[in-house]
Amino acid sequence: EPEVTQTPSHQVTQMGQEVILRCVPISNHLYFYWYRQILGQKVEFLVSFYNNEISEKSEIFDDQFSVERPDGSNFTLKIRSTKLEDSAMYFCATWDRVNEQFFGPGTRLTVL
Amino acid sequence: QQQVKQSPQSLIVQKGGISIINCAYENTAFDYFPWYQQFPGKGPALLIAIRPDVSEKKEGRFTISFNKSAKQFSLHIMDSQPGDSATYFCAASINYGGATNKLIFGTGTLLAVQP
Numbered sequence: 098e099p100e101v102t103q104t105p106s107h108q109v110t111q112m113g114q115e116v117i118l119r120c121v122p123i124s125n126h127l128y129f130y131w132y133r134q135i136l137g138q139k140v141e142f143l144v145s146f147y148n149n150e151i152s153e154k155s156e157i158f159d160d161q162f163s164v165e166r167p168d169g170s171n172f173t174l175k176i177r178s179t180k181l182e183d184s185a186m187y188f189c190a191t192w193d194r195v196n197e198q199f200f201g202p203g204t205r206l207t208v209l
Numbered sequence: 210q211q212q213v214k215q216s217p218q219s220l221i222v223q224k225g226g227i228s229i230i231n232c233a234y235e236n237t238a239f240d241y242f243p244w245y246q247q248f249p250g251k252g253p254a255l256l257i258a259i260r261p262d263v264s265e266k267k268e269g270r271f272t273i274s275f276n277k278s279a280k281q282f283s284l285h286i287m288d289s290q291p292g293d294s295a296t297y298f299c300a301a302s303i304n305y306g307g308a309t310n311k312l313i314f315g316t317g318t319l320l321a322v323q324p
Contacts, residue, residue: 202251
């Protein structure tokens with residue numbers, strides 16, 4: 098069964114540092130997403146990415162966040178200067194416009 | 210209008226019982242309503258989904274009931290098992306018309322099935 102993979106599984110960083118979260122989408126999927134889940138809360142949409150550009154972003158996705166697909170396989174989320182409130186699980190999801198969105202296992206980001 | 214309201218927040222059911230989780234939405238443009246199951250430390254996994262052209266969909270022990278006029282949909286888990294203990298999220302999205310298909314999630318229901 099196809100799967101979305103994410104690295105690292107857990108990232109601990111100091112406030113103000115930059116982090117890059119990585120996702121390897123399912124190979125024939127063209128739509129990519131990042132979602133965030135603060136501990137004990139619901140999953141929230143951050144950004145969608147299609148055809149090498151952002152197609153939609155939420156109000157959470159401010160100037161500190163960026164996404165790119167640097168090498169045609171990985172899909173990354175960069176947080177430029179982390180804040181305490183960025184601590185959350187970050188999920189990558191991908192979609193082929195036919196079936197469901199497949200979610201990766203997530204990266205737990207802890208900002209100290 | 211983008212919200213999806215989910216209830217209850219938590220649910221305890223005896224093994225073999227029926228678990229029912231409800232969701233309501235406002236945006237009539239939503240055309241895809243999935244339910245996701247999440248175990249601790251894992252990503253959400255699709256359980257079952259429905260489109261608004263049908264009122265019910267059943268897959269094994271899981272059934273979605275959909276009421277378009279009331280803008281509500283619910284998940285029924287028949288013969289609930291301890292292995293069903295997880296957090297369940299309803300969601301909604303706009304799948305067609307060039308939309309990005311972002312998922313709007315409900316707040317989640319923590320289900321505990323007691324043996």
